[in-house]
Amino acid sequence: MTEQLVALCDASAVSEDTPVQAKLAGEELCVYLHDGAYYVTQDLCTHGPGYLSEGFVEGCEVECPFHQGKFNFITGEATAAPCTDKLRTWKTTVQDGKIWINPAEHAA
Amino acid sequence: MTHVVVIGAGQAGGRAIEALRGNGFTGPITLIGAETHLPYERPPLSKEMLLDPASPKIDWVRPAAWYAEHNITLKLGQTATKLDRGTKTITLQDSTTISYDKLILATGTTPRKLAIPGGDHPRCICIRTLEDSEKLRPFMAQDSHIVVIGAGFIGLEAAAAARSHGAAVTVLEMAPRPMGRGVPATIGELYAQLHRNKGVDLRLNTQISHIDGPDTEPQIHLADGTTLTATAIVVGIGVLPEQDLATQAGLETNNGIVVNTHAQTSDPDIYAAGDVTRHPNPLLGCDLRLESWQNAQNQAIAAAKNIAGIPTTYAEIPWFWSDQYGINMQITGLPSDTATEVTRGDLSTFQGLLFQLTGAKLTAAIGLNSPRDLRFAKNIIQAQIDVTPDELANPAVKLQDIAKRARPA
Ligand SMILES: Cc1cc2nc3c(=O)[nH]c(=O)nc-3n(C[C@H](O)[C@H](O)[C@H](O)COP(=O)(O)OP(=O)(O)OC[C@H]3O[C@@H](n4cnc5c(N)ncnc54)[C@H](O)[C@@H]3O)c2cc1C
Ligand code: FES
Numbered sequence: 001m002t003e004q005l006v007a008l009c010d011a012s013a014v015s016e017d018t019p020v021q022a023k024l025a026g027e028e029l030c031v032y033l034h035d036g037a038y039y040v041t042q043d044l045c046t047h048g049p050g051y052l053s054e055g056f057v058e059g060c061e062v063e064c065p066f067h068q069g070k071f072n073f074i075t076g077e078a079t080a081a082p083c084t085d086k087l088r089t090w091k092t093t094v095q096d097g098k099i100w101i102n103p104a105e106h107a108a
Numbered sequence: 109m110t111h112v113v114v115i116g117a118g119q120a121g122g123r124a125i126e127a128l129r130g131n132g133f134t135g136p137i138t139l140i141g142a143e144t145h146l147p148y149e150r151p152p153l154s155k156e157m158l159l160d161p162a163s164p165k166i167d168w169v170r171p172a173a174w175y176a177e178h179n180i181t182l183k184l185g186q187t188a189t190k191l192d193r194g195t196k197t198i199t200l201q202d203s204t205t206i207s208y209d210k211l212i213l214a215t216g217t218t219p220r221k222l223a224i225p226g227g228d229h230p231r232c233i234c235i236r237t238l239e240d241s242e243k244l245r246p247f248m249a250q251d252s253h254i255v256v257i258g259a260g261f262i263g264l265e266a267a268a269a270a271r272s273h274g275a276a277v278t279v280l281e282m283a284p285r286p287m288g289r290g291v292p293a294t295i296g297e298l299y300a301q302l303h304r305n306k307g308v309d310l311r312l313n314t315q316i317s318h319i320d321g322p323d324t325e326p327q328i329h330l331a332d333g334t335t336l337t338a339t340a341i342v343v344g345i346g347v348l349p350e351q352d353l354a355t356q357a358g359l360e361t362n363n364g365i366v367v368n369t370h371a372q373t374s375d376p377d378i379y380a381a382g383d384v385t386r387h388p389n390p391l392l393g394c395d396l397r398l399e400s401w402q403n404a405q406n407q408a409i410a411a412a413k414n415i416a417g418i419p420t421t422y423a424e425i426p427w428f429w430s431d432q433y434g435i436n437m438q439i440t441g442l443p444s445d446t447a448t449e450v451t452r453g454d455l456s457t458f459q460g461l462l463f464q465l466t467g468a469k470l471t472a473a474i475g476l477n478s479p480r481d482l483r484f485a486k487n488i489i490q491a492q493i494d495v496t497p498d499e500l501a502n503p504a505v506k507l508q509d510i511a512k513r514a515r516p517a
Contacts, residue, residue: 017508048167056483065479067401068427081123081405082149082169 005093005100012097014038019062019073021053024103028053029090031099032073034060038092038099039073046071046078046085109135112415113198113206115188115353116214117141119149119401120382120408122169124212127412129178137180138206140198143237144185146172151401153241154262155431158248158269166238191357193375210415213354213365213373213380214408217347217399222257226319229326232341235262244340250274252339255328257316259286261430263344264303268432271306278309278336280316280328289346290428292443294462295474298455299432306433347399349384362386364397369421371411379415381408390423391490392442400428425490438479440486441472450497453478461485468494487511 008022008031019032021043028043030053041062043051050066052073057063061079063070069083076087090101112128114121117139125137125147141147149167157164175182183200190199197205219234221227233244244266247254252275256263259281270277279286285296286303303310314330321327321337328336349364360366360374364386371379371387382404386397402424410422429438435458443464453460453476461481464472470489475482484507488495493513499505 017506054480056480063483065483068483081126081409084170 004102004104005095006103007098007100008040009099010097011038011094011099014099017057019053019055019057021051022099024101029101030062030073031092032057032062034074038094040090040092040099040101041071041073041076041087045069045083046087047083052087110209110415111136111138111207112210112212113138113140113208114212114214115140115191115198116216116350116382116384117143117145117147117182117184118214118216118382119147119169119404120214120216120384121212122147122408123405124214124381124408124412125175125178125180126170127409128416131413131416131418133412133416137178138183138208139175139180140183140186140188140200140206142185142187145238146170146175146182146184148238149401150236151429153238154235154265155269157238157241158245158266159272161273188353191353193357193359193378196377209377211378212408212411212415213378213384214382215350215353215384216404217349217383219343220346220348222316222319222343222345224316224318226326227343229319229321229341230323231326231338232319232343234343235266236347244342247340248273248275252276253278253337254340254342255280255326255336255338256342256344257328258343258345259283259310259312260344260346261287261290263342264299264432265430266342266344267303267308268306271308272433275339276309277307278311278338279303280314280330281310281312282315284312286310286312287430290430290443291437291439291474292447292449292462292464292472293445294449294455295437298458302433302435302458347383349397351384354378354380354384369423370414370419371407371422372414379411381411387422389426390421391425394442396426398426400426402427425486427486436477436479438475438482439472440475440482441470441489443472443474447471448497450500452481452501452503463495463497463500465495465497465500468496470495470500481507484508484511 014020014033022029030043032039045064050064054065055062070080076089088106093100147169187201254270256267256279267277317329351361354365355361365380367385367387410420413420427440447464450463458476462474473485
């Protein structure tokens with residue numbers, strides 16, 4: 001299992017206010033910190049060209065900087081208009097000060 | 109069962125219906141729209157639709173299948189011509205009548221026409237609908253001369269798109285600065301310089317006397333005697349609220365249909381939302397009529413929730429954006445010409461924020477390529493947090509930390 005994991009970024013780079021963009025096989029992902037746990041979603045908003053890593057975090061929701069639609073970044077569910085489609089999410093593992101995910105969880 | 113009728117199938121109309129269904133309203137819904145299209149978002153009409161050489165994607169509020177799945181009766185390509193509050197009926201242009209129990213007026217705005225001789229020249233294009241944008245697209249070409257009348261957001265976005273295709277562009281503006289209604293002078297002047305640097309012939313303080321010339325080659329005659337020959341003319345001189353139905357039905361109007369904080373008009377069974385409303389903003393303590401995407405969406409949601417039995421007050425700090433030459437500008441609060449100004453970052457490189465303060469309160473912020481910081485500024489305005497010019501100017505002080513400070517007792 002561990003061999004399949006890929007490191008995205010240093011855990012210390014992520015704060016509650018400021019999610020961080022990470023790249024994986026050409027796709028941008030977004031890493032969040034909430035209540036001591038790390039979460040990963042696709043970075044590109046499902047509504048349009050906004051990147052959630054530039055967005056505004058409140059609790060377990062991220063607001064897209066483009067039209068201020070919102071998602072729950074734990075479940076990926078869209079929680080405020082204009083967003084309707086879910087974000088893809090990945091389970092995270094923290095090891096050696098880094099955030100790891102298994103890319104196979106979602107085919108690219 | 110309560111029958112909800114929505115007049116106006118624009119962004120507000122579409123969002124109202126989505127929110128009615130999303131908040132448990134299961135009764136019949138009818139959507140009446142003068143355009144033949146399902147609700148779509150207009151911001152791309154002066155941006156991506158003109159910039160992308162390939163056929164651009166349309167931002168539908170909801171895909172066609174959604175309306176069928178949610179049992180919405182559509183009356184598209186139909187203008188509502190009369191509202192009778194006594195019988196609670198609406199008459200359509202084809203003379204059919206529809207009864208309502210609750211009505212939402214989401215009729216938006218219509219572009220102000222050029223009130224000069226020749227203002228109706230066939231190459232004069234206002235950008236409000238998909239068709240307008242489609243009509244303008246072919247003129248976005250190297251051998252065109254686009255003359256933009258009115259240096260507002262839409263006109264300048266069209267100018268930027270035309271320049272990106274290599275067209276010659278002249279912008280004519282009556283006022284001494286661009287975007288005078290929407291942004292402070294500091295930003296207006298910065299954008300005047302930006303457009304000039306990009307090769308736009310921007311003429312401020314300029315009056316037009318009339319337009320004539322062949323159908324395919326309009327000639328614009330300026331008050332100073334100059335004549336310009338254009339391939340197409342973009343007319344962006346503002347919009348007027350589509351309030352005639354309301355006025356004729358005796359609803360209170362005042363440059364917009366007057367609603368309360370629940371998006372309700374002077375008739376409790378009639379709500380209104382979007383560009384067409386004049387509404388109180390309880391956070392700012394003033395009445396506003398906004399022409400913005402945020403207001404169209406969220407006021408419509410508030411109206412829908414109130415109809416669905418979830419009492420909802422519409423109270424938001426205004427927020428707007430404009431994209432020109434790949435620079436994202438966002439505006440929040442109420443810009444003024446008299447506030448104290450502080451900058452963070454470097455506006456001249458289009459990376460930073462301009463803050464406006466009145467006393468210790470932030471009243472407006474304009475962010476250039478700084479969406480996240482702007483969002484914190486919006487929170488600071490909303491929470492009325494006391495700020496100092498020094499901390500706003502100092503990039504070492506994070507705006508999120510200021511936003512976290514509790515409101516003073
Ligand atoms: C080119 C362009 C660019 C924009 N860019 C931005 C931007 O970058 N950021 C931003 O915040 N905002 C932007 N806006 C503003 C935003 O699009 C509007 O605020 C929003 O569309 C308002 O929505 P609305 O539903 O209230 O009105 P509208 O979108 O005007 O919709 C009203 C609808 O009602 C219909 N109607 C009117 N009267 C009747 C009647 N009697 N019977 C039947 N139907 C009727 C009309 O045909 C229309 O389809 C832009 C607007 C335009 C035109
Ligand atoms: S792009 Fe994210 S809300 Fe529109």
